[in-house]
Amino acid sequence: xxxxxxxxxxxxxxxxxxxxxxxxxxxxxxxxxxxxxxxxxxxxxxxxxxxxxxxxxxxxxxxxxxxxxxxxxxxxxxxxxxxxxxxxxxxxxxxxxxxxxxxxxxxxxxxxxxxxxxxxxxxxxxxxxxxxxxxxxxxxxxxxxxxxxxxxxxxxxxxxxxxxxxxxxxxxxxxxxxxxxxxxxxxxxxxxxxxxxxxxxxxxxxxxxxxxxxxxxxxxxxxxxxxxxxxxxxxxxxxxxxxxxxxxxxxxxxxxxxxxxxxxxxxxxxxxxxxxxxxxxxxxxxxxxxxxxxxxxxxxxxxxxxxxxxxxxxxxxxxxxxxxxxxxxxxxxxxxxxxxxxxxxxxxxxxxxxxxxxxxxxxxxxxxxxxxxxxxxxxxxxxxxxxxxxxxxxxxxxxxxxxxxx
Amino acid sequence: xxxxxxxxxxxxxxxxxxxxxxxxxxxxxxxxxxxxxxxxxxxxxxxxxxxxxxxxxxxxxxxxxxxxxxxxxxxxxxxxxxxxxxxxxxxxxxxxxxxxxxxxxxxxxxxxxxxxxxxxxxxxxxxxxxxxxxxxxxxxxxxxxxxxxxxxxxxxxxxxxxxxxxxxxxxxxxxxxxxxxxxxxxxxxxxxxxxxxxxxxxxxxxxxxxxxxxxxxxxxxxxxxxxxxxxxxxxxxxxxxxxxxxxxxxxxxxxxxxxxxxxxxxxxxxxxxxxxxxxxxxxxxxxxxxxxxxxxxxxxxxxxxxxxxxxxxxxxxxxxxxxxxxxxxxxxxxxxxxxxxxxxxxxxxxxxxxxxxxxxxxxxxxxxxxxxxxxxxxxxxxxxxxxxxxxxxxxxxxxxxxxxxx
Numbered sequence: 001x002x003x004x005x006x007x008x009x010x011x012x013x014x015x016x017x018x019x020x021x022x023x024x025x026x027x028x029x030x031x032x033x034x035x036x037x038x039x040x041x042x043x044x045x046x047x048x049x050x051x052x053x054x055x056x057x058x059x060x061x062x063x064x065x066x067x068x069x070x071x072x073x074x075x076x077x078x079x080x081x082x083x084x085x086x087x088x089x090x091x092x093x094x095x096x097x098x099x100x101x102x103x104x105x106x107x108x109x110x111x112x113x114x115x116x117x118x119x120x121x122x123x124x125x126x127x128x129x130x131x132x133x134x135x136x137x138x139x140x141x142x143x144x145x146x147x148x149x150x151x152x153x154x155x156x157x158x159x160x161x162x163x164x165x166x167x168x169x170x171x172x173x174x175x176x177x178x179x180x181x182x183x184x185x186x187x188x189x190x191x192x193x194x195x196x197x198x199x200x201x202x203x204x205x206x207x208x209x210x211x212x213x214x215x216x217x218x219x220x221x222x223x224x225x226x227x228x229x230x231x232x233x234x235x236x237x238x239x240x241x242x243x244x245x246x247x248x249x250x251x252x253x254x255x256x257x258x259x260x261x262x263x264x265x266x267x268x269x270x271x272x273x274x275x276x277x278x279x280x281x282x283x284x285x286x287x288x289x290x291x292x293x294x295x296x297x298x299x300x301x302x303x304x305x306x307x308x309x310x311x312x313x314x315x316x317x318x319x320x321x322x323x324x325x326x327x328x329x330x331x332x333x334x335x336x337x338x339x340x341x342x343x344x345x346x347x348x349x350x351x352x353x354x355x356x357x358x359x360x361x362x363x364x365x366x367x368x369x370x371x372x373x374x375x376x377x378x379x380x381x382x383x384x385x386x387x388x389x390x391x392x393x394x395x396x397x398x399x400x401x402x403x404x405x406x
Numbered sequence: 407x408x409x410x411x412x413x414x415x416x417x418x419x420x421x422x423x424x425x426x427x428x429x430x431x432x433x434x435x436x437x438x439x440x441x442x443x444x445x446x447x448x449x450x451x452x453x454x455x456x457x458x459x460x461x462x463x464x465x466x467x468x469x470x471x472x473x474x475x476x477x478x479x480x481x482x483x484x485x486x487x488x489x490x491x492x493x494x495x496x497x498x499x500x501x502x503x504x505x506x507x508x509x510x511x512x513x514x515x516x517x518x519x520x521x522x523x524x525x526x527x528x529x530x531x532x533x534x535x536x537x538x539x540x541x542x543x544x545x546x547x548x549x550x551x552x553x554x555x556x557x558x559x560x561x562x563x564x565x566x567x568x569x570x571x572x573x574x575x576x577x578x579x580x581x582x583x584x585x586x587x588x589x590x591x592x593x594x595x596x597x598x599x600x601x602x603x604x605x606x607x608x609x610x611x612x613x614x615x616x617x618x619x620x621x622x623x624x625x626x627x628x629x630x631x632x633x634x635x636x637x638x639x640x641x642x643x644x645x646x647x648x649x650x651x652x653x654x655x656x657x658x659x660x661x662x663x664x665x666x667x668x669x670x671x672x673x674x675x676x677x678x679x680x681x682x683x684x685x686x687x688x689x690x691x692x693x694x695x696x697x698x699x700x701x702x703x704x705x706x707x708x709x710x711x712x713x714x715x716x717x718x719x720x721x722x723x724x725x726x727x728x729x730x731x732x733x734x735x736x737x738x739x740x741x742x743x744x745x746x747x748x749x750x751x752x753x754x755x756x757x758x759x760x761x762x763x764x765x766x767x768x769x770x771x772x773x774x775x776x777x778x779x780x781x782x783x784x785x786x787x788x789x790x791x792x793x794x795x796x797x798x799x800x801x802x803x804x805x806x807x808x809x810x811x812x
Contacts, residue, residue, distance in 0.1 A: 004684070005525055043478045047471050070660045113694060120409030120410060123408060253477040254476045254700070255700055271409060284414060285414075287424070289516060
């Protein structure tokens with residue numbers, strides 16, 4: 001008889017974003033005259049940069065001609081892209097990452113969810129609260145947590161990110177095995193500085209812990225004093241894996257391309273205490289379970305690093321950051337305390353009331369969709385997340401409507 | 407301290423195809439004057455069908471304009487593609503599969519490797535021998551096997567596919583929990599008939615087992631009496647998941663698009679014996695760990711079902727089948743017994759000697775790369791796999807060279 005993986009049953013049957021989508025659909029059906037503005041899910045809205053579009057067309061043409069056709073590519077990604085990434089995103093910023101340490105994939109969601117497969121079943125996991133649900137759910141599915149008790153899973157260490165600590169938790173006083181960090185943060189928008197990040201790297205080195213560092217929003221950093229990669233901190237290569245994506249950087253949410261850096265020095269241990277390179281394990285995982293990202297998408301990602309592409313990407317990010325700035329000043333002028341909105345496309349707003357109530361209020365009275373903070377964890381109970389990914393007109397209209405309601 | 411998943415250490419450090427690639431590279435360096443012909447890895451060589459190329463270009467243009475831009479798509483794939491698949495690949499052949507049961511992905515390798523995540527850690531796994539290594543390796547990584555002993559992992563049931571049973575094993579006499587089947591088979595090229603497939607469906611129903619049915623080479627079936635889908639067998643929906651791919655069908659190995667069918671009736675059980683729908687679990691897995699296949703690739707896959715696309719795909723497959731036929735007759739004329747080569751792009755040749763020796767002989771004497779059967783399991787010890795994916799000229803030259811050597 002085929003038994004299922006019963007850890008799946010620990011998860012609530014629906015996913016926050018699916019619940020919201022359903023509620024919004026019902027609202028729209030009941031209010032067909034209202035133009036609902038969606039500032040909920042963090043999905044980009046502007047067209048792909050021209051340089052990327054051109055690169056995709058060229059690559060598609062290559063696939064359409066026998067002389068230039070390409071079949072399976074390397075599971076780790078093509079050298080042309082891995083080289084560009086290592087050079088432009090790391091070496092030029094003083095982080096000593098080689099192309100061999102870069103693994104191209106079809107999405108950071110997959111990579112952050114899959115990486116835990118390399119870890120022991122009993123690894124003690126530390127997660128921020130609030131948190132991007134994928135980190136938690138993938139560990140629940142793998143059996144690294146106990147049951148849900150109240151609104152938290154047992155057996156996981158929650159790193160509370162609150163107004164009091166500026167949404168940047170300190171390392172715990174006792175040892176954990178694996179730590180998920182995300183900066184600029186989803187959902188709080190908080191960006192971490194060198195000193196705070198160094199505390200985490202030092203902690204991981206002292207405890208032989210592993211940091212899974214999600215830098216999917218790195219491109220939104222405009223403050224040059226902030227680190228863009230964890231590898232800007234000395235010693236991080238031994239203890240950290242970094243996830244990046246072209247989704248929010250260059251509008252690839254529908255195109256699909258991302259990458260993960262696993263330095264060769266980055267180490268895990270057997271139960272006998274023997275050191276094992278995580279680079280080798282991830283290479284094995286990807287060669288066995290993945291067949292490479294789509295070739296035209298890898299060419300489009302390469303174009304992000306051309307002079308033209310880099311300029312277009314910068315303009316794209318500037319646009320969303322200007323949106324974020326509009327949201328931030330409106331929220332502040334309404335007397336609400338916020339995090340993010342600078343160096344981040346997200347504004348984390350202290351609603352001063354239950355987050356689902358606030359979500360419902362903004363939807364029903366202003367026709368604006370936000371994300372209730374509770375979906376990201378207990379610490380989000382009184383917050384909402386507003387996303388700056390939308391047209392200027394929609395952002396302005398939404399802020400005007402919210403101004404009238406609050 | 408971060409512990410690794412030690413099951414990874416049970417795997418030999420390298421993957422068959424990587425080993426071969428290395429040996430071929432060395433041979434080429436040492437023999438720069440020989441034009442090596444690669445009939446090893448099963449990768450397509452002809453250009454994408456024009457209908458697919460056009461659909462990709464159109465979709466790329468959509469992503470390049472703000473009015474038509476699309477961000478995240480549904481994790482399960484777009485309705486336009488799921489509908490086309492359900493209608494053309496199943497309903498038109500009398501298999502009652504609905505679009506909601508179709509999950510689009512970026513590759514059948516990922517899907518066949520990931521699906522085991524839904525199953526209990528103690529599931530007793532039955533695998534053909536020889537076998538596509540991904541089924542085995544993903545289960546080794548998940549800890550469903552014992553250690554490697556000789557050339558087999560302990561704790562797995564091997565379904566021997568030999569000349570004696572026409573490379574189509576019968577169900578075992580005792581119960582297993584999950585069964586991997588692949589027809590037309592990789593590597594043996596054997597295609598299964600209705601009666602033999604029905605035996606497996608009946609066995610799975612009797613034992614409440616699950617069949618993971620890999621039909622990635624379905625498009626190569628030209629014998630109309632053969633089932634193209636396991637769902638053509640009554641009752642299969644309760645016990646079978648089917649994997650399909652556009653890779654070999656329409657040349658998408660570099661483009662990346664595939665799909666998996668998980669019928670709503672398909673059932674697993676908790677340790678308490680409660681029935682749980684695997685459809686719901688896979689939906690949860692994909693929503694949590696996957697972000698949908700690339701939009702232009704989904705549009706290109708849709709074009710496979712247009713009249714023009716279907717004609718072009720048929721022409722493509724006819725071409726490779728004609729190659730296969732050339733290989734098959736040459737091997738037979740050399741007195742070698744073969745399986746496959748009809749309804750399949752693979753020819754499984756009984757070498758009458760050690761498979762690695764035969765590989766080495768063909769490489770060093772004929773400059774032709776094949777795959778040694780031992781890489782697929784013990785039963786491949788005296789076989790080689792020849793792939794028909796190449797140009798006509800290369801196939802003919804390779805057969806000529808082999809004719810001189812053997």
